[in-house]
Amino acid sequence: MNSEKTEQINYFNQISDVFNNQLIKDKVINHISSEYKDAIQYIQNNDFETFISFFTWLKKGSKIIDNQQNEIKLTDMKYKYSIPFQQTNLLNLVESKNEIKIQVSIYGVEKESILNLSIMSRNDYKEDIVIDDFEITDNIMTISIPKDKINEKKAAIYNCIIVYEGFKHLNIKYGYDKKTNLKDKNGVFYPTINGNLSLKLTNK
Numbered sequence: 425m426n427s428e429k430t431e432q433i434n435y436f437n438q439i440s441d442v443f444n445n446q447l448i449k450d451k452v453i454n455h456i457s458s459e460y461k462d463a464i465q466y467i468q469n470n471d472f473e474t475f476i477s478f479f480t481w482l483k484k485g486s487k488i489i490d491n492q493q494n495e496i497k498l499t500d501m502k503y504k505y506s507i508p509f510q511q512t513n514l515l516n517l518v519e520s521k522n523e524i525k526i527q528v529s530i531y532g533v534e535k536e537s538i539l540n541l542s543i544m545s546r547n548d549y550k551e552d553i554v555i556d557d558f559e560i561t562d563n564i565m566t567i568s569i570p571k572d573k574i575n576e577k578k579a580a581i582y583n584c585i586i587v588y589e590g591f592k593h594l595n596i597k598y599g600y601d602k603k604t605n606l607k608d609k610n611g612v613f614y615p616t617i618n619g620n621l622s623l624k625l626t627n628k
Contacts, residue, residue, distance in 0.1 A: 436472050443467045457592060459507045481505050496532060508532050512586050514598045514621055515564070517613060524569045524604060528596055530586065535560045537588045541567045543574070543623060544583045551577050575606045577625060584613075584621040596621040 442448055443464060453464060466475040482505070487498040489509055499506040510532035517526050530538070541558065545551035553574065558567040565586070586594040598621040604611040610626045 432476060433472060436467075436475060440467050440470060459510075462505065462507075478505050482507070510594060512594050512596045514596050517602055519571075519604055522571055524571060524574075525566065526569070527564055527566050528586070530560075530563050530565055530594070533586075533588050533594060535563070535565075538565065539587045539590070541569075542585045542587050542593075543569075544585055545577070546581045546583065548578070548580070551580065551582075553577065553582070571604075571606055574604075574611060574623070574625070575608055577609075579609065579625045579627045582623040582625070584623060 443453070444467070456464065463475060463478055466472075466478060481500050485500055485505075488501065490497050490499045490503070490506070496509040497506040498509050512531070512533075513529050515527045515529055517524065519525070526541075538558075538560065540554050540556040543553040543555070553569070555567055555569055555573075558565055560566075584596050586596060588594060595618075597619050598613070598615045599619070601612055601614045604613065606625075608628055610628055612624050614622055614624060616622050
């Protein structure tokens with residue numbers, strides 16, 4: 425057995441000890457993202473090989489969208505693995521004198537579980553902007569962001585995140601740069617290398 429696999433088995437055994445603890449079973453597992461539901465099952469079944477195969481697929485494998493019993497999932501070509509299909513795409517970004525209005529389409533998340541749009545500073549959490557006033561019709565979420573809330577923040581890069589189920593994050597997919605007119609800052613919404621919506625603020 426090579427050293428890498430030996431190390432993987434050792435880590436798996438440690439993880440197994442944690443996830444088979446009764447307190448973890450009772451208090452923690454139900455709050456873990458549904459993306460890892462199958463992985464937890466592999467741990468509890470002591471199925472090391474499938475556990476490794478699942479995460480190899482999750483990180484690098486091809487994925488297709490499949491509608492399974494009225495639930496949309498991402499799965500592999502052989503339908504062996506699956507995770508919930510969750511995605512948010514920016515549809516519109518329009519600004520007026522005093523606000524920026526964005527509309528996003530949301531898939532795979534119950535609208536009742538959505539808490540806010542968080543514009544999260546990469547440098548200082550105290551600079552985060554939380555917008556919890558929004559409307560959802562069907563799967564379209566409309567959010568108005570007061571410009572003064574952005575203008576008063578420090579020059580930095582901010583990630584735009586939908587928060588749901590208390591603490592879970594969903595990135596907003598976006599495809600191009602769009603400048604915004606602020607009083608004291610230069611602002612531009614742009615896609616990261618992974619296509620996620622971010623906001624860059626610089627001082628004028």
